Amino acid sequence: MSNIKTAANVTLIPAKEQANSVFTGKKLKVAAYCRVSTDETEQMNSFGVQIAYYTDYIGSRPDWQMIGIFADEGISGTQTENRTQFNRMIELCRKGRIDLILCKSISRFARNTVDCLDFVRELKRLNVAVQFEKENINTLSVSSEFAITLYASFAQAESESISRNITWGIEKSFKEGNVRYQMRYTLGYRLVDGVPQIIEDEAVIVREIFSLFAGGMSLRKIAERLTSEGAARRNGSTVWNRDHVNSILKNEKYVGDAILQKYYTVDCLTHTCAKNNGQKPKYLVQNCHAPIIDRETWDRVQLELSRRSAMTKGNARGGRYRTEYALSELLVCGSCGCNYKRVLWKSGTGKRAVWRCKSTLDGGKARCDSPSLHEEALHSAIVRAINEQILDSSGFDRQSALSADTLESENADLERRIASVSARLGEIEVERNRLLADISAIPADVLGSKLKLLHTEEQELKSKLDELNSKRDSGRHDLYRIKAARNLTHGIEALGEFDNDLVRQVVEEITVKSADKVVVKFCGGEKVTVKV
Structure with missing residues (x-):
């Protein structure tokens, strides 16, 4: 009873005493919601116990009418969109078929604070109460929202903590090299x-x-x-x-x-x-x-x-990678260094394929006064150069062997330098961790200076490591091509016509020197000058 005195012209009409704010003298339409967040056997046993408990509990109350037990198995409580039974229960509330929902705890209802409050508020507008047994909260009571907010926040924090622990465990497993295979979409x-x-x-x-x-x-x-x-x-x-x-x-x-x-x-x-x-x-x-x-x-x-x-991406001599024509990536202007491009010229009643320098096409003769080459003549010249290597492969073998030995030596040196830089990066990490472990014993200005020096050296070494890795990869690629070209020229007969795939495998570059002369450089480093 309030101690506030009323005015002389005001008569107090006291509130009616009610055992429960939702009780109206008729049977309440009651439902229960329960959930477990994993599918482990122990949790599933708990899940079955929850269903049995609510079935008996609601059935034992003569003033309650059982509407149903809504249960989601193995579903996370951080999101409601995938909880089929939960959403079905809410839909029945919207239709006025449920007056009271029983739930073990707020964390079973939702571990997401926003979702929890949104649904509690909606149900409150619908005059549907949610009774959380563990926290002893009925959502239709005046002071319930503050308590629900606190408990829901605790539940969300617990979820986030569990997630961090799981993530830590997964990363630790990764570090130990434990592979969890997913091969559902992997051919073979x-x-x-x-x-x-x-x-x-x-x-x-x-x-x-x-x-x-x-x-x-x-x-x-x-x-x-x-x-x-x-x-x-x-x-x-x-x-x-x-x-x-x-x-x-x-x-x-x-x-x-x-x-x-x-x-x-x-x-x-x-x-x-x-x-x-x-x-x-x-x-x-x-x-x-x-x-x-x-x-x-x-x-x-x-x-x-x-x-x-x-x-x-246009990083190679102003050209783009084309596989339809091998010469798109191999034929280079001896004057400006740009790639040649295939174009069609009208010839009588038909069209004739011609190769022209990309600089000349873009800017005319003023930019590059390079010659145009007819495709048929160019193909014939390249075929002659390849056949020369196939028929007399001794020179090609000597040059490719020499190039391969040089590349292997350079790559070995690069591997040693990469290992040295990687080792120093590891030392920097250890040194930084040692400084941070002794943070209380080192003056702030000294610590900051040392960390800054380590960071600067680390960035320089990382940049150097990227450069060394790039050189090593380029060397490996060249070595693969040399070995493949050498094997290929030993395993085929003289060519009768131009073959895009074979040319791409054995030729590294073709340089246009004049209107009637090109230099064919093979993957082994051997160069052959042929007339067009």
């Missing part, structure tokens, strides 16, 4: 007792893709070829596109490796996942299962992917 493999097993019928397709790409074929042409052959993808479809081929070429599983933490959870409440583009560390586990592709082929294809990507 099936999981047997958690271990990837090669499916040979599919592995043949994978090897064909790598072989065709290493041989110079474009992603689009490989896709067209696989489609025409009726090769089946992992989902059974026989229709291929360049993205399907590209994803296979970049999948490290085919060389027996696994990259862990390619994706990470951005928000444990919304369960939003994002691709890991450097926001989190990744972990490469090598030789963890049977490979379909050998290491040398894999490395060669990755280098070729990088090379084509650079050309596509």
